[in-house]
Amino acid sequence: MNQPRMDPADALAELGRVRLDETNLDDMLRRIAELAGRSLPRAREVSVTLVRGRAGWTAAFTSDLARQLDEWQYQEQRGPCLDASASGASISVPDMVAEQRWPAWAARARDAGVGSSLSIGLPIQESVVGALNVYGGSANDFDPPAIAVAERFAAYAAVALANAHLYDSAATLADQMQEAMRGRAVIEQAKGIIMGERRCSSEEAFALLSKISQDSNRKVRDVAEALVAKAARKTRA
Template identity: 65%
Template structure:
């Protein structure tokens, strides 16, 4: 069901209501794309590109067409979406018929019914950038006021994405640290069992765990956990 246009002020307010921890990074990007489509006058479809290292991805889009236009740029190594990601600026393509910076991509866009576009860089973190891509179905779909509104929306979106990415990164790091601590604890327990049974040093106990790990093609942590479970009677 087609959603009605959204007052730009309400679109910006919705961005500010995004609560960290209640949505994944991709969900936040999808919400940004949907709000931009409804809140930016002239927008027919929207996509959000994320560039981590040298691997761009369209993780949110309001139509397959928007995703495919982005992916055409990824495959050919150039276009307004990628250039805006790198520069962090705003690239306006008012008329695909007269566009000479990316003529091949402009021709592809025209074939898909897109005749104007905006690509706005989204600085997220030092190693992570993005782009908000807004596509129009007629030439000059975005007037000066609409472009300024889109730029303001992109600035709000960049903050929301930066916060979501930081939250996700911090949560992932905490989970990895917790897993590492749990792994270390079970390995230390297994070493203690081996030392008690064989009257050997900690180094010799760990060497034995490592050998069993290599011989059985299992992680040291899994070998250690099996030994601990056997010692306390969880396994035969």
């Protein structure tokens, strides 16, 4: 990370100013990683882990090194970021040389130039949890005051992520409902055309649309759109 440092309080204020209607969940994740990397004391690299079920992935990171440090843990299905995600606790690795809980991962981190780490659980919503991971270049980079600053940032980040996730889900649902309504409208138009041409009932018209859909291996909506478009061309001719 080569971006200028900033005061942790300014980072929290900037995080609070992010408008949910002008961003999406992925952008929020990247913003959290960036602000954490610029403001948390002794942070060399930062990443955000998300976990759904047993699957973990790095949703945002400040460098490929941060992503690799996480992915080594996913491969082994064990490590501080996964434990922090599951427990919601803060897990510190003060010294990669002396680390005994995850010795293989610590050795790889040490070889990559990382001396210590801090993972803080992020409860986001029922099916998705995560962790804010901070990696230091030297041993004992994260003393109690630094951990306190990181935990405060993580608390704000968890709220921001939960809100962004809810907003993103609500926006997706609204789009799906609008799409469904448009699909229903065109199907009703197609049924009206069939009823007018064949002098049949609404149920019979829909049954015909369904049969054409099955025979042609197309969605009912696609069949309806084609029928409505054909009728419109006839009208213009």
